[in-house]
Amino acid sequence: MEHISKRFPGVLASDDISLSVGEGQILALVGENGAGKTTLMNILMGIYQQDEGKIFINDKEVHFRGPEDAFNAGLGMVHQQYMLVPNMTVTENVALGYKQAWKPLKLDLDMVRSRVVEISSYYGLAVNPDAYIWQLSVGEQQRVELVKTLCLGAKFLILDEPTSALTPQETDELIALLKKMKNELSVIFISHKLNEVKALSDTVVILRHGAVVFSGNTDDYSPSQIAAMMTGHEIVLPENREEAVRGELALSIKDISVRSDRGFLALDHLSLDVYQGEIVGLAGVSGNGQRELAEAINGLRSIESGSIEFFGTDIANKSPYYVIDHGMGYIPEERNIEGIVPSFAIRENFILKDSDKKSFSRYRFLKNKAISRNAEVLRENFDIRCPDTATAAGSLSGGNIQKVILAREITRAPRFLIAVYPTRGLDMGAIEFIHQELLKKRKEGIGILLISEELDEIMNLSDRIAVIYKGSIQKVLKHGEANRKNLGILMAGVGREEEE
Amino acid sequence: MTKNFTVLYKTVIILLAILATLLLSSVILLILGADVFRTFYTIVITPLTRVGHITEVFVRAVPLCITALGVAVAYRSGIVNIGAEGQMAMGILGFTTVALALPDLPKPLLLPMALLASVLAGGLWGFIPGILKARLQVSELLSTVMLNYIAAQFYSFCLRVPLLDPAEALSGAGTPQSARLTANIEIGRITGRLHYGVFVALALALIVYLFLWKTSFGYKMRASGAERRAARYGGINVPAWVTLAMVVSGAFAGLAGGIEIAAVHRRAIEGVTNNYGFSAVVVALFGMLHPFGIIPASFFFALLIYGSTLTPRAVGVPANIVDVMQGLIIIVIVTTQMILQNTYLEDRVWHWYSAKRKLKQEV
Numbered sequence: 001m002e003h004i005s006k007r008f009p010g011v012l013a014s015d016d017i018s019l020s021v022g023e024g025q026i027l028a029l030v031g032e033n034g035a036g037k038t039t040l041m042n043i044l045m046g047i048y049q050q051d052e053g054k055i056f057i058n059d060k061e062v063h064f065r066g067p068e069d070a071f072n073a074g075l076g077m078v079h080q081q082y083m084l085v086p087n088m089t090v091t092e093n094v095a096l097g098y099k100q101a102w103k104p105l106k107l108d109l110d111m112v113r114s115r116v117v118e119i120s121s122y123y124g125l126a127v128n129p130d131a132y133i134w135q136l137s138v139g140e141q142q143r144v145e146l147v148k149t150l151c152l153g154a155k156f157l158i159l160d161e162p163t164s165a166l167t168p169q170e171t172d173e174l175i176a177l178l179k180k181m182k183n184e185l186s187v188i189f190i191s192h193k194l195n196e197v198k199a200l201s202d203t204v205v206i207l208r209h210g211a212v213v214f215s216g217n218t219d220d221y222s223p224s225q226i227a228a229m230m231t232g233h234e235i236v237l238p239e240n241r242e243e244a245v246r247g248e249l250a251l252s253i254k255d256i257s258v259r260s261d262r263g264f265l266a267l268d269h270l271s272l273d274v275y276q277g278e279i280v281g282l283a284g285v286s287g288n289g290q291r292e293l294a295e296a297i298n299g300l301r302s303i304e305s306g307s308i309e310f311f312g313t314d315i316a317n318k319s320p321y322y323v324i325d326h327g328m329g330y331i332p333e334e335r336n337i338e339g340i341v342p343s344f345a346i347r348e349n350f351i352l353k354d355s356d357k358k359s360f361s362r363y364r365f366l367k368n369k370a371i372s373r374n375a376e377v378l379r380e381n382f383d384i385r386c387p388d389t390a391t392a393a394g395s396l397s398g399g400n401i402q403k404v405i406l407a408r409e410i411t412r413a414p415r416f417l418i419a420v421y422p423t424r425g426l427d428m429g430a431i432e433f434i435h436q437e438l439l440k441k442r443k444e445g446i447g448i449l450l451i452s453e454e455l456d457e458i459m460n461l462s463d464r465i466a467v468i469y470k471g472s473i474q475k476v477l478k479h480g481e482a483n484r485k486n487l488g489i490l491m492a493g494v495g496r497e498e499e500e
Numbered sequence: 501m502t503k504n505f506t507v508l509y510k511t512v513i514i515l516l517a518i519l520a521t522l523l524l525s526s527v528i529l530l531i532l533g534a535d536v537f538r539t540f541y542t543i544v545i546t547p548l549t550r551v552g553h554i555t556e557v558f559v560r561a562v563p564l565c566i567t568a569l570g571v572a573v574a575y576r577s578g579i580v581n582i583g584a585e586g587q588m589a590m591g592i593l594g595f596t597t598v599a600l601a602l603p604d605l606p607k608p609l610l611l612p613m614a615l616l617a618s619v620l621a622g623g624l625w626g627f628i629p630g631i632l633k634a635r636l637q638v639s640e641l642l643s644t645v646m647l648n649y650i651a652a653q654f655y656s657f658c659l660r661v662p663l664l665d666p667a668e669a670l671s672g673a674g675t676p677q678s679a680r681l682t683a684n685i686e687i688g689r690i691t692g693r694l695h696y697g698v699f700v701a702l703a704l705a706l707i708v709y710l711f712l713w714k715t716s717f718g719y720k721m722r723a724s725g726a727e728r729r730a731a732r733y734g735g736i737n738v739p740a741w742v743t744l745a746m747v748v749s750g751a752f753a754g755l756a757g758g759i760e761i762a763a764v765h766r767r768a769i770e771g772v773t774n775n776y777g778f779s780a781v782v783v784a785l786f787g788m789l790h791p792f793g794i795i796p797a798s799f800f801f802a803l804l805i806y807g808s809t810l811t812p813r814a815v816g817v818p819a820n821i822v823d824v825m826q827g828l829i830i831i832v833i834v835t836t837q838m839i840l841q842n843t844y845l846e847d848r849v850w851h852w853y854s855a856k857r858k859l860k861q862e863v
């Protein structure tokens with residue numbers, strides 16, 4: 001790609017970008033949220049047209065009028081959100097885009113199936129062609145996406161943040177797989193997890209505000225150097241080094257059992273105590289009951305047995321309002337549809353929990369001036385990047401949405417905070433900011449329950465680390481005791497048996 | 501992409517949508533063998549040419565506007581009320597029952613009581629699908645349509661048996677209608693059949709606007725409708741607000757019915773609801789679910805509805821043509837919204853447009 005530029009009203013999304021990938025190479029494209037990575041790839045895939053610049057494949061200039069042209073030229077993209085039909089089998093999903101199998105009046109599924117088997121064994125991508133998508137884990141679904149793209153004849157793969165939804169083990173598997181596959185393929189790998197970039201890529205291109213700020217060989221630079229170039233300043237993730245000043249018992253969970261949406265027991269007699277002034281990290285592979293735990297505490301999911309005491313008050317099976325009213329702050333997992341009302345303005349989202357509070361309404365009439373002023377202050381303090389606070393919150397990037405939620409939850413002055421995957425999918429700059437804010441709150445003497453699957457995050461921030469596996473706590477470790485290895489073992493569920 | 505282009509693009513899309521509606525309607529009129537131009541003229545222009553016509557348009561705009569306001573409140577709260585037709589019928593029954601039961605009360609007492617009865621009856625008919633949706637996730641599309649049938653049959657029954665005009669029963673003609681109501685429930689008329697309900701409709705539009713956008717009640721309702729998970733997370737009692745929104749919606753439809761009787765018919769007869777409940781959904785959507793859009797939208801649709809009553813005589817086209825046009829308008833609105841949201845298409849048109857312009861400059 002040479003000198004690609006793309007303008008949207010008010011923004012220059014791509015500013016004179018040039019990059020190239022050789023055969024058998026892996027290029028990492030890194031940058032903060034909103035740096036223009038996805039726009040650039042959409043241009044490459046023919047979804048958007050560039051305003052200026054040219055695209056060459058094997059030294060021949062190409063014009064893609066749509067994704068179809070890009071497929072035919074051997075380009076394939078795996079999006080962040082998988083494009084699979086859950087109630088169809090793997091084979092049927094591949095057949096959706098596999099034009100050779102579309103005979104008049106007949107869909108040649110046998111042929112597609114054999115092609116799936118061929119491709120998956122050739123590249124070592126284990127997938128069962130007859131499994132339904134809904135039966136597969138996220139990691140397996142991703143393999144299906146890869147197989148699908150490869151079946152369509154892609155020689156050039158674009159992976160948009162492929163590891164953002166994967167567990168650490170699945171991530172390792174994917175990296176090993178891609179390393180093997182690169183003999184045959186060229187890959188553009190979009191990510192902001194720098195250790196993966198380091199492990200996988202040959203060259204790296206860094207985007208900031210739509211422009212290339214750096215490109216070079218990955219081997220010559222350390223992750224922190226790359227991070228600094230990505231954000232424009234040195235990144236040092238803060239660590240929790242001060243002695244915990246343990247206050248009163250804030251949250252006491254005893255023996256609770258909770259069912260998941262599908263009806264099985266997601267939490268199985270789980271108990272956990274969190275005190276004021278400490279951060280308790282809850283480590284675990286996602287899907288082991290973390291979501292259900294957070295929802296149960298916040299009154300969003302009913303519990304079958306056990307008790308939850310919050311500063312001595314029983315909050316089990318109470319309404320969300322009751323829990324909020326007792327001083328709970330909650331950063332939910334689903335930031336886009338739960339943490340904010342996407343179609344509401346940013347300033348409206350700031351009063352989601354407080355529309356009846358005196359500061360924002362009088363006799364139920366909203367005080368628009370106070371609401372706007374509040375929004376301006378929060379926007380300033382939390383460095384929320386938006387055209388203005390009347391912008392729909394849903395149109396912001398993930399990092400900024402998370403800052404909106406964080407700003408609201410923290411400035412409501414809660415007595416306790418639950419943060420669920422607070423930095424998932426965010427760039428280094430945003431992670432640094434959120435970690436600092438969490439530590440600041442801890443220093444103020446507030447208890448925090450931090451649910452995360454990023455081991456570094458957990459180990460950096462927590463005073464104590466609880467490991468959850470299949471709905472109950474495996475073990476609670478002190479700050480110093482935990483390391484990657486013993487946490488990994490506990491998360492895989494083997495710890496308890498060994499000790500007993 | 502420039503700002504000017506975006507504005508131009510949107511305007512063109514909307515103009516194309518209007519053109520598409522006209523074209524599609526023309527095709528249907530041609531199939532009917534009608535004179536297309538004269539039909540449109542009769543529907544859209546003729547009603548505006550005489551005061552007598554214009555007042556009739558307003559008479560139809562009032563119930564449309566009030567009902568559409570209610571539909572918009574429900575829609576904004578995440579529940580689609582297509583049961584306004586039934587809620588209106590129940591409102592009429594409530595109004596008529598009170599008026600017939602207490603004919604001797606003085607007007608300042610009786611009229612408000614009768615109107616309150618219409619509000620309560622309509623509200624009750626809205627409460628049922630509301631609570632079913634909020635507590636049991638019953639689709640309101642099904643429940644409101646079914647309740648429409650029940651209300652229609654119940655209405656028909658009431659006019660034939662308990663509320664039947666004693667004079668009809670005596671003379672044996674048995675036209676299903678109530679006795680003429682006492683003058684104490686009448687809402688006055690300004691000129692022709694145009695009545696003071698117009699001001700009620702305008703006042704309600706203002707109230708709905710203030711309620712939805714300026715109070716914390718409205719904030720919670722809109723939050724429940726916009727993203728129920730986020731609302732629940734924020735401590736908003738979503739089921740309660742959804743139910744309340746539906747009660748309000750039904751109450752508006754019921755009130756529209758009550759006013760219609762008090763000001764226009766002055767007795768319950770068949771056909772008062774006149775499909776206003778269904779048209780109101782179109783009006784609400786066409787008015788972009790905003791009170792200040794609904795006011796002109798209700799006038800426009802009242803124009804179509806009244807204009808269509810003139811077509812059979814003027815150009816020999818059945819009045820139902822307006823129902824067809826309403827259907828077309830819904831399809832076009834929904835399609836237009838989809839097109840306007842498609843940024844990829846906009847991007848493509850932008851490229852085509854800038855390429856064209858470049859070519860012109862070179863020439």
